[in-house]
Structure formats: structure tokens, C-alpha cells
Amino acid sequence: MATPTQPDVPVPDAPTTTEPALSAAEGALRERAEGHLRALAGESARLREDQWTAIHALVAEHRRALVVQRTGWGKSAVYFVATALRRAEGAGPTVIVSPLLALMRNQIAAAERAGIRARTINSSNTTAWESTYAEVSQGLVDVLLVSPERLNNPEFRDRVLPELAAGAGLVVIDEAHCVSDWGHDFRPDYRRIRSLLHDLPDGVPVLATTATANERVTHDVAEQLQAGADRADTLVLRGSLERESLSLGVAELPDPTARLSWLAEHLPKIPGSGIVYTLTVSAAAETARFLTEQGLEVLPYTGQTDPDERGLAEDALLGNRVKALVATSALGMGFDKPDLGFVVHLGAPQSPISYYQQVGRAGRGVERAEVVLLPGREDVRIWEYFAGLSFPPEETVRQALQALAESDRPLSTASLETRVDLRRTRLEQMLKVLDVDGAVRRVRGGWTATGEPWTYDAERYAAVSAAREREQRAMLDYVSTDTCRMEFLRRQLDDPAAEPCGRCDVCTGQYWPTDVDTGRRQAAADHLDRPGTPLAPRRQWPSGMNTLGVSLSGKIPENLRAGEGRALGRLTDIGWGTELRRVFAEDAPDTPVDERLLQGVVRVLAAWGWENRPVGVVAMPSLSRPTLVGDLAARISELGRLAPLGSLSYRTPAGPGPRRHNSAMRLEQVYNALVVDPALADRVAELQRDTPGPILLVDDQTDTGWSLTVGAALLRKAGAPEVLPLTLSTTGG
Template identity: 60%
Template sequence: MTDLAPSTTPAAADSPLRHQAEAALRALVDRPGARLRADQWTAIEALVAHHRRALVVERTGWGKSAVYFVATALLRAGAAGGAPAGPTVIISPLLALMRDQINAAARAGIRAVTINSSNVTEWDDVHAAIAAGEVDVLLCSPERLNNPDFRDAVLPRLAASAGLVVVDEAHCISDWGHDFRPDYRRIRTLLGDLPAGIPVLATTATANARVTTDVAEQLAVGQRDDDVLVLRGSLDRPSLHLGVLRLPDQPSRVAWLAQQLGRHDGSGIVYTLTVAAAQQVAEQLRAAGHEVRAYTGQTDTAEREQLEADLKANRVKALIATSALGMGFDKPDLAFVIHLGAPSSPIAYYQQVGRAGRGVDRADVVLLPGAEDQDIWDYFGSLSFPPEPAVRDTLGALATGGPMSTARLETQVDLRRNRLETMLKVLDVDGAVRRIRGGWEATGQEWSYDGDRYARVAATREAEQQAMLDYQRLGSSDCRMAYLRAQLDDPELTAGWRCGRCDLCGGMMLDPGVDASAVQETRSRMDRPGIEVSPRRQWPTGMDALGLDLRGKISDDQRAEDGRALARLDGLGWSVPLRELLEPGAGGALAAVEAVEAAHGRDGRLPAALQRPVQQVLQEWASVLRRGDGSAGVDGVVMIGSTTRPELVAHLAHGVAQILRAPAVGKVMPAPAAPPGRHDVNSAQRLAGVHRRLQLQLSDAALAGLPGRSVVLVDDFTDSGWTLTVAARLLREAGATAVYPFVLAQR
């Protein structure tokens, strides 16, 4: 691997190629006086004149995209004296990033198109345009590399004729990186299959020394030597003013945010750690009079595009976002980034705050850490690569059962869908399985479980979490930007350097004061309990493999109605005492959600602090359920018997019956001696376990009186929804006309 200093010779600096490059740059940025940075020119010259492979690690806003768009313009024009090159293939991780890149390319007269999950209807036209030579740049997601049709029919032609291959956000290649994605590892195979002489560029703003080395080694795949140009620049962001503010609780943090938003000129991003928090914070801020919207991984594509446009045009004050709004989103005048809760590593934090201050002199960056942050980190950490027995079970199922869809495979292994899919992608990259149309198949290749590496990666994650906690605890003699630069192994950081801009260096003053009435108002809004619990409407695929005749849509005469819960476990407000109740010993740790039933939870009467909000939710709900003739819409209450918290559920059901003025008519109980159900398995396995355990325990009189009646079904907690679904089906089959679930918490 060759690491060149960012320098050019006088001849190269005044060469015709550089003149052409800077003309392309001026067209790209629409600024007549624009000039290339030294490292930009070094990278462009290496790609265009020498057809090398290069890795560029530079701060957000430095101009990495200019390198590959200028190189594309030169290569397509045959500027280095050769024949015009084929199209550039850019592998890019996010749709928001692709949209910005396409718009940037169009400004420079570069014809760019994309193939991704949001434009399926356009794929045939895109393929035809590529074949006709009408495309200069193709942007595709890493997942597209292993789409069977694209991988087998389109990609080989592209690889053979590409003029340049670009890997954007290249830290995703490395499982040492903060945002490792298994699909990115397929790029290693793509690079190894490239014909000689096709230049390759990888770019990222968030790679420490370990990740840089790993990515550079992967870029060298297929080369006769390790000749990879690595350019690393300073990661200082002169416009960013960093600060950390500790406030006592969630209402105080949200009230402080509502108080501060109006004091910022321009618009920005408020990051949260969970989808539920993003949605609830957006609601709180709108109630306080701010024009904000939630942006998460659950936001559909069309709405995401509109929200991005609204933020860029300052039609909203802020987007309240999860990490779904991150890499590549480009708004040069973004005025602030505020985190309600800390990301799990300084590297991930640096990447997100890098959205701010790209085209303005000052942008404020504030971290408001929460006591629940560690719990959320633990939960996401629990989704890591599975232990070896689970992997072997998956490989064995595919080897003996033949090709299977993911849904069908769920019936064979004890893994949740998202963890199973991530594992399959890793196995695909490792060559042990292969994605085919409609599912997966085993390749028969020998595969070994690299337990030592997975343990080292886990240890690295723990060290990053500790580093993030240390960032929050820096003292007055420290510097926040210096700390972040050190975490990313910034080669230009010198000993004793301080930014002069952060709250520790005196360049930022954070007022911790929050109006007491505003805190109380926020607390009151957070204290408003109650969310809707939607019923399951579809059985999982392949249940016949587990011996159950359940398929397709759950019929209307077997399905539950919309129900109610006090709150979500991963949200704000009542989520905190609910986590303390349902996840003992973990301080509300979300990691325990995976086994909340299996854990011997805190049993006993419903705490007094939760009784009032339960009553409020039920009374409001009762008015909705009331029949047209004015009579109560509930005829009885049925509880789901718990083997771990029997007293809590019984006390809750008794209270529900009193508030709704309906008799308690019986239970749905696990079969005698049945062990608690597991919550760390996938949907199909979960349903199968619940279906085999539950049975009605109603008296003969209650069973005789059930037909034509409506009941409320009470449990403490719902996760997958299958316990409520199966219990409701049993009651509907016994004659109930409607079953309304009520639980304390939903995840």
C-alpha cells in the first residue's frame, strides 16, 4: 500500500489535464473561480492519468464527490489521451445521498441514473440506457450487487466496461467501522473481478487508522501489488461549535430543546436513538409551536424526499431524525445538529454532526445525553452476529431442505428476521450461501466460524461506547474537537491543540436554564398515556413446516380488534417507569426486551404511579368503544395468565374490570408445566411456541355466555403480537364477537 503526501509537481499543477479538471469542477459547483484542493487534484490525477486505486479519507464537506465527478467527466471525454471511458459505477448506501449526487452531476452535464429499491419500475429503462451508452454515472446500493438479476446479467457487463468504480462511505466495508454493512463486503468480490486498468476510488469521512488500513487492503484485491494511494487530511471542522449539556430528565431535555430552537437562525437536525423517540419528540415540539417533522427508517420513500426538500428549503425548523438521515445528506447551510441521546461511538457521532456547517461560518452542535443511552446501545449490540450453533442450524437447514425464502427459513431456526437476514448476507459474502431469486441456497463450501474476530469486534464496540462516555466527561482543560479528531486518528492533530470553539475552549456557552413552567408543560404532555396496538393481520409464511395449518390473511372472524397500551418501551414519558417495572435488574435496559417474559420479572401489584394513567387510558377508550345505543362496548374481561408475573397481570386485569364495569370471566393460560415462551426467536418460531402453549380456561357458564359478547384481553406486555393474536383467535372461535387487547407496554 502506497501512502502519498498531498503534493503535486509544478508541471502537474499547470498541466492541460489539470486545466480540464478545474473547468469540470467549475461546471460542477457553478463557481467561476473554483480551484481544486491539492489532495483533490492528486486523487484525480491518479485515477485519470494512471488508472490507480485510491482511498480518500477527508472531513465532511471537503469535496470528495467532486473528485469522482470531475474524474468521470475527464475519463468520459478521453482527457488523458486515451479512448473515452465507460460509465462510472458509484456504490452508495443511502437514497438521500443518491438523490443529492444525481442533482450535483446534472449541474455539470453528467448524465447520472440510479437503480435502487425506490425506482423498480424504471430499471428496464435504466438498463437499456446503459447499454446504449447514454449514461455517464450509475449509482446503485450495495444490496443491489447481490440482486440475482442484477448480479448475473447487468453487473458483469458493467464491470467489464466501467470507466471508474467508486465506493462511497467506504468505512461500511470494514466490520471495524461504526456502520458496517455485510452487503458492502461484496465489493471485495467486485474489485477482484475487474479487468486490469479500471481505476477505483473509495471515499469516507469517518475512518480511524484501523478502518483505513482494512479498507485499503480490500481495495488492493486483484492488484498485482499493493499499490493503493491513501490520502488522509485534517478532520477539523472550523465551523462547528461543540458542546455537551447534562439535564436531569427527558422532560427537561425536550423543554430545553423547545426553548432553544427559536433562538437558532436557520434550520437543523435533532437526532434521537429510536424511532419512537423521534416521533414523540416531534409531537412535543410541534405542540410547543415549532414546525418540525419526524424522519426515520419507517418513513416511506416519497415522504422522505419531501422532508429532505422541506429542510433544504427551510420550510421546517428541524427534522427529528434517527440515523436514517445521515451519510451524504447535503444542506450546506445546516445551522445546528442536536442529539437527544448519544450515539454509541465518537466516530458515529462525528459522522452525524458532519451534516452541519458545511457552507456557513458557524453551526452549533449540542449533545444532550440521557440515562437510557447505555440501555439502547446494549439492545442494538444484542443484534450482533449470532453464536455458532445458530449459524450451523441455518446452514444445515439449507443443506437438507434445499433453497428457501427467508420467511420459510424462519420456521427452521431460532433467529429473529433482521438478525437472520444480516447473518445470511455475511454467509453469502463468505461463500457459504448464495442469494437466488426468491430466497437462499447453500453452496456446499466449507465455512469456519471466526469467533475470535467476532469477539474482537464486540470488544471494539465496547471500547467505542466507553470513549463516547469519556467524551461527555471531558474537563475544562480538554477540547471536544481535539478528542474527536484523536478518536479518528487525524494525522494532522498536534499535541496540545485546542479548537477555541467548543464549550470547554470558551467558544460556546450553553445555558442550562429551562423555564420551570415549560418543563411542567412538557412533562404533562409526556404524561398523557395511551397508544394504539394494531392487531396482526397475516400469518407467517411456511407454518406448515412447523406442523401448523396457518397461512395467508388472518380472517376477520378470528382477528383481534385495535387495542391499547399505556406506552411504548422505547419511547418517552411513561416508558421509563414501564421499563423499570418490566425489565428488573437492567435499569430499564432495552436489551432485556428480547427475553422479557423469560426473565423472572418484578411481580406484584401494579405500582400506584401507573394506576392513574391506566385508568385514564381505559376511560378514554371506553368512550370510543361505547355502542350506538349508549351501552358499554365491553361485556367481560379475560386475562392472559403469566408464568413469570402472575400477580401483576391478575391485579391489572382486576383493575381493568373495575374501571370498565365488566366482569372478569376467565383466562387464557399456558398449558400445565409449559415453560415461558422465548422472545429471542423469529416470528414463525414465536407463533408456533405460543400456539402450542395457550388454551382457554373459562368456566362452563362463561363459555356458554361468550357467543355474541365482546371482551377486553389483558396482558402485561406485547412484543411480536402473537400471544394476543392466538388468544384472540381462541376467544373468537369460542364465540366472542370482538376481542380488544389491553397491555401495559408495547415494543
């Protein structure tokens, strides 16, 4: 690990008012608190008044408190100081529910500097869990950081959590806005915290902290903090959200090529190191590769990055060994680097509140930090693409509850996929919410229905969706505003003290230049124009297919498996994605493939590097874009001098029916719908006799991959020695 950075270090407030006189006991407590703070943050540190108010409420009054304060204000100092005071009184360890590994690593380092023994339980250190539990039982741990996902793990919930709740000296919920489904970053696992709070013994203080909560979220979180409490008086300490070091600006550039070249030109000129945020995983990877090619020291950081690599990337940024991390929102909360010099967004987040949180990583320990937004015309399309995480319709929820109620055993999420048409991630989120609501329970082996009555709160779910839409419109307004940008963000967070900052581009009239170097722009264009995304073949059938009447299980036999395929690009790419999103928009007409996309596909084929050159082309049947798919297959056949073999067929004119969204149901659809008609089978067999070799299987786009998997298996049965899928687009982060 790199040298640990300082935690939220409180800067002395200007003495505008006389501090209230303290009793002798309060004075002694404050003196001890100040001593612990100095051990944590240095000899010059002293408590802010709201920090002291929170600490006193927790330690002396055993209250529940919600602290809504800007990043860098010193929220972690409150719970570390309160921990030291509570432990000195003989209280049990502090349990901190913390959302991200980056936050955990920083906080453990900060705690150890103050002599506070901290441990963590999360998905990256499973081998240490038992020894950590033993240390907690022996009183050797002062702070235990727990990821929210652990709270919904059956073994942890039933075996470990009751003991922790019974013995905790303080409970802390960090990034508490995640508790509220009104918040911009609601996480179902956080809802389990209500059960934790409800089971706490009387007198255990609770602290919730966040920097990003408007009035509605603040009220919701404060209300949820009262679960199991014997009095309804959560202390709410809400301060100004002004960030005097941040200089906000927007640079509107015409296309992704211009934005990438702008980054390459301007990042080296901005002092210090920082973060470049992107909206998608693929954009982070593409941007990091381009900036590296341009000579900048950068690393990608996404939710798909290996955990060890994420740790190394964090250390590299903390040690200023890289200019920037190119990151998704996986680096959104808790990364603690006070001297972070800039945050640049390549594309706008969906919410001004989310944007405020991410830019809040910068400028905590420097006088000036640059914050620049490079919005894209494709941002709204990308927001729409990721908008499918709202709570499912009532019919779907009832279907899941009925399936669980009718089962005589727990059902795994994979088993439920054969009964409920939701993708795995969305299904799990729904089940977690139902778990907290008491309608289902997670147990060993999966999920069971509790039989408790449950009401679908359609009005609330609709209101939350409407709030998300308002946030998106507000983000567009931020881009075009002619008033102070910091004031705009603070008003979105209901900061009553919001006023012009005097530092942003609107206030000063000093805007970032939008001219880009011609040479760099050409380099960016060449980079983004590189086509080709691998399509990994499916190797395993989904479990539980017999429930759907499909006798497929286990590994897909080698002699039926597709080879590794290729797509021209991802729908979420910042290069080819722009054109692909246009082609596949709901209102886009079905037309022959345009010349630019075709030439991109030709370049994909030229760079493929296959062991054996394909000898023929087969098209997938399409009900939505038959002209596009048919023309694409025909043009590839003509240009590549490959035998045009025709198309797979559907058993009925209706095809597979309305598209299913999860793997099991989609496989059942296409398995029962796709066929190789006798004429196609004869052509494949004849070609293999005369000119043996692989077959290209052409489609417009792939999502779950099961259509191509089944199509490849059918062609393999018909005699094709290898089937290579080829599509224009694939979905992806």
C-alpha cells in the first residue's frame, strides 16, 4: 500500500460566535475528544462545533444522529473520535457499514494512525473472516467495517450480526443516502440496516453520514434511523455544501473525437493528479488506452477491474505515480486523496447530486482544484440504456412471490430466472427489497416466501422514477446554465445557503477553450475508428432449464459450441457506439447496412486472425430488422467471396415471441423457435464436402448471446466444423 493519506481533516472555523459554556463534565469530555482528534489529524486540528455536537450526542447522550456535510468536512473524524471515547468507557466495538473497498482501505489506515484497531469484512478478504470474528469476540477490535452486502448474507445475518448488534458500542452508516430509494445511489443491501438498527439494545448510539442528500433524502434517512429506537428525535446536523477550492467549468465539444483529443491536450496542463470519469466501462477502457498512447500515465478503474488491480491503481494515484485514474462510478464514494487536483467527466452523470458527489473527491487539501464536464450528445441515450433498474411492475413481482410460495424448497436466483423474466442483477435487487419488506427471506440455498402480506407501492415507485427523470433534466440544465454552477449544484441539494461562488466559468467569464490540436484530433479519430469487440462463446447452459421443458444442462458440448465471435462495437462505446445507437434506436427504420458500418465490419474480418478462413455465411432470422441482417450477410458474402448459404428459420411466422430478458427464458425462446430447414442443411453439408471450413453466423446485435449459441449448435449439427458469430453490436458496460 502507498503511504496512507489523511482522513477528513477539520480546518478551524473562523470564530464568529462565542462557544457556549460547558459544564465540567462536558469540558472534560471535549478535552479528551480534542486529544483524540489531534492523534488522528495532527496537532493543529480542532473540532468544529457541529463535530463536537455530534460527538457529544453519541457519547454522552447515546442518541441517533444524521450528519449531512460536504466532503472534506470531517465526518469520519466524528466516528473515530466517538469510537475512542466509547471504547475508553468500556463499550464494545464500533460497527461501520461502508460501501466501497476504497473507502475501507483509507479508513483502516486513518484509524490505525490514531491507535484505533480496525478490521474489515468484505468480499475480497473471505479467508480472514473467521480470525476477524475471533478478534472481535476477544475485544481486540475497536472498529469493524462491514460491506452492506454482508448484511444480507444468511450466515452473517443469522450467526454474526446478532452478536455484533448486541455488543456494539456505536453503529455508523457511511454514505447513508444509499439507504433511501429517493437517493441518487439507492442500494437495496442498505435497506437491511433497518433490521440491524431495530435489533440494537437500548442505548447504543447510531451515526449516519453523507455529503449528498437533499431535504427529501435527509428526511427519509432520519426517519429510517429511528427503527427500534425508544424515542423519535434523530439529531440532524446539516451544513453548507460550499466547496471553496473547486473551480467548476463545462467545455462543450462536438463529438467523442474532440473530447478525447481535448483530454490529451489539457490534462498535462492541469496541476496535480486526478480522476477522469466516464459513463461506461467500455468508455473507461477506450479512454485509458488512448491517453496512454498519447504518453500520459493513466490507469483504468471500473467495477470489472480485478480487486487487486483496483488496489494497485488506488495506490498509484495516492502516490502521484499516475496522472489520473480513468474511472466509472466504481470510484465514486469514499476515495480519500486530499490533494486530488482535478476531476474531469467525459460525459455527464444522470444526476446533479451524483455529479456533486463525484467532483467532491477533488480539492480537499489544495487551494484550487479544476472540475470540468465534457458533455456528449450521446449522454441521454446512455442514460436511457441504463434506466432499466427501476422496481419491476407488480405482475412480475407477484410472479416471483408466487413461485417462491409454491416451492417446497428454497429457490436460488438462477432457479427463479426460469420462472421470472428479469435479468439476474435486477432480480436480485428486487428480492433484496422484498427481503427488507418482509415478503421473502434469504436462507441457505436461496430464497423463500414468508407468507407475510405485502403491498405493491405503485405510487412511491412511480414517484421515484419521476424524481430520476427530473434529475436528468436538471443535469442538462447544469450544462446550459448561465448562472453560477456551484450555486446550481447546492440548490439541487437544497442547501439554503447557496450563493454564487465567484470561481466557476460562469462567474468569472473564463471558459475552457474548445479548440483542439488537429494532429491530436486525428489520433483520437484513428483510435476510436478501430473496430472489433470479441464475443466470448457461452460454455454452460443455464441451470434449471428442465423447469421450462428444455432438456439442457451442464457444459455445452465442445462439438456444439460456437467459436469466439466478433462485434463491430458495443452500444456503450464512445466511438462506434454513437453510430450503433443511432441504427438501433427504437424509431430507426430497417434499412440496408450503410457503407461506413460495412467497411468497419470488413476491417473486423481482416483483423480477426482466425486459424481457418471462413468458407460460408449464414444469416440469423430477424423480425425487427430483416433488411439490415439480410443485406449485411449478403454484402459480407460478396466482399469476402464466401458462399451465401441463406438463413436459419423460425418454426412459426411469429418467431420466438416477445423478447425475454434473462438467460434461461431467452434460451427457452430461441431453442424452441430456431431451426435449420432441410435446404440450408443440404447447402451446409455440400459446402463442407467441397470446401470444408468455418461458417460465419451473421446477426445485427447480441444481448444475452443465446440466439447465436443455439444457432451455432444447430449449424454444428448440420455439419459445420466451426461457427463464428459476427454482429454489428453487442450490449455491454
